[in-house]
Amino acid sequence: MTTAVRDETRDGRAGGPRTALVFPGQGAQKQGMGAVWRDSAAWPVVAEISEYIGMDVEDLILRADDATLRRTDLAQIAVFSTEVLAYREAAAAGALGRVVACAGHSLGEYTALHAAGVLSLADTARLIAARGRAMREAAETAPGTMAAIVKLTTPVVEELTEAARATGQRVWVANVNAPGAVVVSGTAEGVAALEEPAREAGGKLIRIAVGGAFHSPLMAPAADALGIALETADFAPGTVPVVANVDARPHPGSEAWRERELRQLTSPVRWEESVRTLAEELGCTRFLELGPGRQLIGMIRRIATDVERVAVDKPEVLTAI
Known part of the structure; x- marks a missing residue:
C-alpha cells in the first residue's frame, strides 16, 4: 500500500489551498504520545515499523517515560512513528488536500521524504534507526549540548559564534528556526561562552536538554555509519518536492538526497528559509504539521503570517478540517 502524496496540480484535479506537509524533529517527543492514535485504522503501521527495526515501537510510544525518550535513538524512532500515524490517518480522512510540497525539521525531513514518495516506510524506518544510533554514539565520542538564543538576529548570533571560535571555543549555529529564534550547538564550554555576549547584545541564552551537539561538526563521527545505511536505501523520484534543511531549496526525489542527509548531520537546519520557500516561492497557503506537539506551528506563525496553520x-483535528 502506498500513501505517498500526489501533486494534484499535475493531473488537473487541483482544488483547495496549496498545502505544505511539515514534520517536527527530535524534541517533539513526550510520554504516551502514541495513545491518541491507539484506536485508529493506521495503528498496524506501528507493528510494521517494529518489524523493520527490531524494536517494540508500541511500548515506546505508549509507555516509555520521559527519561527514556530523551535518549537520542529512541526519541527519533518515537517521533517518526507518531508522525507516520498522523500522516496516514490524515491521508485516509482526505484531509491532506492539494499537497504541493513537504518539509521536515531535522529528523522530520526523513518523514517528509517518505510522505513525498521518495523513501519507502521500510527504508525510512531503517535509516532513522541507523541515524539515531550513529548520533548517539557520536555524542558519546564528542560530548556537547545546545541552546536557544532569543531576541537576536541570525547575523548577530553568527558573529557571536565566530568570535567564540576565534578564542578556541567550539560552538556553531545549528538551527535558524524563526526571526529571533536561533539555536547554537557545541561543547558545553563553547555554548556557555555565548551567554554573556548574548546578554550584552540584548538577547538571552536558554539551554536545551539534549544528548549532543546536533547539526554541528561534533556530529561528524556519525557520518560513516549513516553513510552505510544511506547506500542501502532506494530513493525514488517521488510525487512532490521536499524542501531540504541544508539549502532551503525544493528538490525532487533522487540519489542526491544521500549527500544532503550526510550534510544535514553537521549543517544548520535552515527552517526559516525553508518556510519562506514553501510560502513565497511554492505558493503554499496552508501548512499541516503532522506529529506530536505543535513546535513547527509556532515557528511558522512568526515567519509566514498570512497562511493557514x-x-x-x-484524530479530532481531522474531523475539524
Missing part, C-alpha cells in the same frame, strides 16, 4: 496531533 493546522497541527494534526490528534
Whole structure:
C-alpha cells in the first residue's frame, strides 16, 4: 500500500489551498504520545515499523517515560512513528488536500521524504534507526549540548559564534528556526561562552536538554555509519518536492538526497528559509504539521503570517478540517 502524496496540480484535479506537509524533529517527543492514535485504522503501521527495526515501537510510544525518550535513538524512532500515524490517518480522512510540497525539521525531513514518495516506510524506518544510533554514539565520542538564543538576529548570533571560535571555543549555529529564534550547538564550554555576549547584545541564552551537539561538526563521527545505511536505501523520484534543511531549496526525489542527509548531520537546519520557500516561492497557503506537539506551528506563525496553520496531533483535528 502506498500513501505517498500526489501533486494534484499535475493531473488537473487541483482544488483547495496549496498545502505544505511539515514534520517536527527530535524534541517533539513526550510520554504516551502514541495513545491518541491507539484506536485508529493506521495503528498496524506501528507493528510494521517494529518489524523493520527490531524494536517494540508500541511500548515506546505508549509507555516509555520521559527519561527514556530523551535518549537520542529512541526519541527519533518515537517521533517518526507518531508522525507516520498522523500522516496516514490524515491521508485516509482526505484531509491532506492539494499537497504541493513537504518539509521536515531535522529528523522530520526523513518523514517528509517518505510522505513525498521518495523513501519507502521500510527504508525510512531503517535509516532513522541507523541515524539515531550513529548520533548517539557520536555524542558519546564528542560530548556537547545546545541552546536557544532569543531576541537576536541570525547575523548577530553568527558573529557571536565566530568570535567564540576565534578564542578556541567550539560552538556553531545549528538551527535558524524563526526571526529571533536561533539555536547554537557545541561543547558545553563553547555554548556557555555565548551567554554573556548574548546578554550584552540584548538577547538571552536558554539551554536545551539534549544528548549532543546536533547539526554541528561534533556530529561528524556519525557520518560513516549513516553513510552505510544511506547506500542501502532506494530513493525514488517521488510525487512532490521536499524542501531540504541544508539549502532551503525544493528538490525532487533522487540519489542526491544521500549527500544532503550526510550534510544535514553537521549543517544548520535552515527552517526559516525553508518556510519562506514553501510560502513565497511554492505558493503554499496552508501548512499541516503532522506529529506530536505543535513546535513547527509556532515557528511558522512568526515567519509566514498570512497562511493557514493546522497541527494534526490528534484524530479530532481531522474531523475539524
